[in-house]
Amino acid sequence: MSNKLKAALLGASGYTGADLLRIGVLHPQLEFTALTANTHAGKPLGTVFPHLDGLGLPRLQQTDDMKWQDFDVVFCGLPHATSQEIIAEIVENHDRPRIIDMSADYRLRDPDSYQKWYGNKHIAPHLQEKAVYGLSEHYREQIKDARIIACPGCYPTAALMALIPLAKAALIDPADIIIDAKSGVSGAGRGLKQNTLFTEAGESLSPYAVASHRHSAELDQEISLAAEQQVAVGFTPHLIPMSRGELVTCHLRLAEGKSAADLRAALKAKYDVEPFVHILDEGVMPSTSMVRGSNLCKINVFEDRIPGRAIVIATLDNLVKGSAGQAIQNFNIAFGIEETTGLQQVAMFP
Numbered sequence: 001m002s003n004k005l006k007a008a009l010l011g012a013s014g015y016t017g018a019d020l021l022r023i024g025v026l027h028p029q030l031e032f033t034a035l036t037a038n039t040h041a042g043k044p045l046g047t048v049f050p051h052l053d054g055l056g057l058p059r060l061q062q063t064d065d066m067k068w069q070d071f072d073v074v075f076c077g078l079p080h081a082t083s084q085e086i087i088a089e090i091v092e093n094h095d096r097p098r099i100i101d102m103s104a105d106y107r108l109r110d111p112d113s114y115q116k117w118y119g120n121k122h123i124a125p126h127l128q129e130k131a132v133y134g135l136s137e138h139y140r141e142q143i144k145d146a147r148i149i150a151c152p153g154c155y156p157t158a159a160l161m162a163l164i165p166l167a168k169a170a171l172i173d174p175a176d177i178i179i180d181a182k183s184g185v186s187g188a189g190r191g192l193k194q195n196t197l198f199t200e201a202g203e204s205l206s207p208y209a210v211a212s213h214r215h216s217a218e219l220d221q222e223i224s225l226a227a228e229q230q231v232a233v234g235f236t237p238h239l240i241p242m243s244r245g246e247l248v249t250c251h252l253r254l255a256e257g258k259s260a261a262d263l264r265a266a267l268k269a270k271y272d273v274e275p276f277v278h279i280l281d282e283g284v285m286p287s288t289s290m291v292r293g294s295n296l297c298k299i300n301v302f303e304d305r306i307p308g309r310a311i312v313i314a315t316l317d318n319l320v321k322g323s324a325g326q327a328i329q330n331f332n333i334a335f336g337i338e339e340t341t342g343l344q345q346v347a348m349f350p
């Protein structure tokens with residue numbers, strides 16, 4: 001009999017779902033026994049994702065048919081609002097499985113903030129409060145015992161990896177953070193949207209959700225916690241004509257008497273022991289091609305030419321460290337499995 005942990009994946013016909021399967025299918029302690037979809041339910045997975053054909057993975061099915069008690073873990077790659085209902089239904093009525101959610105529904109601790117940014121009232125605020133924010137390197141201890149692990153958004157994963165240690169050590173002014181962010185088109189999911197069409201996203205670079213992106217709420221929440229004061233973070237995302245990858249450039253004001261070298265030292269002290277977060281050597285430019293397909297986040301620190309300021313740049317693959325890879329990392333932490341298991345892919349280059 002297999003001693004693998006049994007997993008269901010909700011939203012297996014989406015981009016995060018596909019990458020979770022690409023990575024997870026080789027994980028020695030994970031077995032996907034059910035995969036769900038909505039419009040694609042009933043189809044063999046290989047007809048939806050030919051690159052996942054022939055791997056022995058189950059056919060896509062409706063979420064309604066699931067027997068939740070049969071699973072040790074449920075990975076959730078559904079749109080927000082949909083996932084909150086399914087997750088509440090599972091957690092309220094069953095003592096297992098554990099939930100690893102890639103959507104935004106359980107990331108925000110404050111129900112009012114959720115309603116403000118997502119436009120709908122959260123149906124399970126009591127569960128929202130209990131869920132653990134799944135930024136692996138910063139919430140490892142809480143993830144070990146969590147019933148619901150709310151994986152961060154892709155932009156916040158990159159930005160917070162760079163900024164939390166700096167805010168915690170009071171090396172920067174947390175009220176003066178400007179994040180200029182870029183993402184590949186897969187960040188928007190597989191659903192048909194006009195701005196992600198090849199004809200419209202190709203050969204073009206454009207900002208979106210200027211001063212109004214939902215990830216601002218997560219960024220404010222986590223930077224405020226780290227800095228122990230309520231702050232609002234400047235954040236402007238841009239769509240870049242490439243499939244995957246993300247890069248955030250953080251413009252920072254240094255705390256009185258601090259230098260870019262202090263920021264570098266703090267980040268190195270935090271991440272030297274971490275397998276997935278690397279501080280690049282001085283002067284090396286981070287690029288999405290360094291992390292493509294891997295669970296890595298690479299960061300570098302630059303002195304600004306404006307006195308008293310610094311620039312910190314972080315890059316990751318939105319579908320790996322920014323969602324599916326971090327979800328598997330959290331699975332490893334939650335189930336006491338060596339954290340790098342199944343996640344040691346080297347970046348794809350060129």
Ligand SMILES: NC(=O)C1=CN([C@@H]2O[C@H](COP(=O)(O)OP(=O)(O)OC[C@H]3O[C@@H](n4cnc5c(N)ncnc54)[C@H](OP(=O)(O)O)[C@@H]3O)[C@@H](O)[C@H]2O)C=CC1
Pocket residue numbers: 010011012013014015016017036037038039040041063076077078079080082102103104152153154186187188189190191318319322323
């Ligand atoms: N893409 C990314 O880089 C990141 C995404 N996320 C978040 O992860 C989640 C998944 O994203 P992504 O994979 O990109 O999204 P996709 O749009 O690519 O996939 C969505 C999946 O959810 C299913 N689905 C949609 N509506 C319903 C419904 N009403 N009931 C049941 N299933 C439904 C779809 O099924 P079908 O195809 O059959 O209709 C599909 O499998 C989202 O919450 C997203 O915000 C988080 C971090 C990064």
Ligand SMILES: CC(=O)N[C@@H](CCC(=O)OP(=O)(O)O)C(=O)O
Pocket residue numbers: 080102103104152153154155183184185186187188189215237239
């Ligand atoms: C390029 C692009 O569109 N990216 C997505 C971010 C994906 C993500 O992290 O999604 P959630 O926070 O919704 O889970 C966006 O800006 O909405």
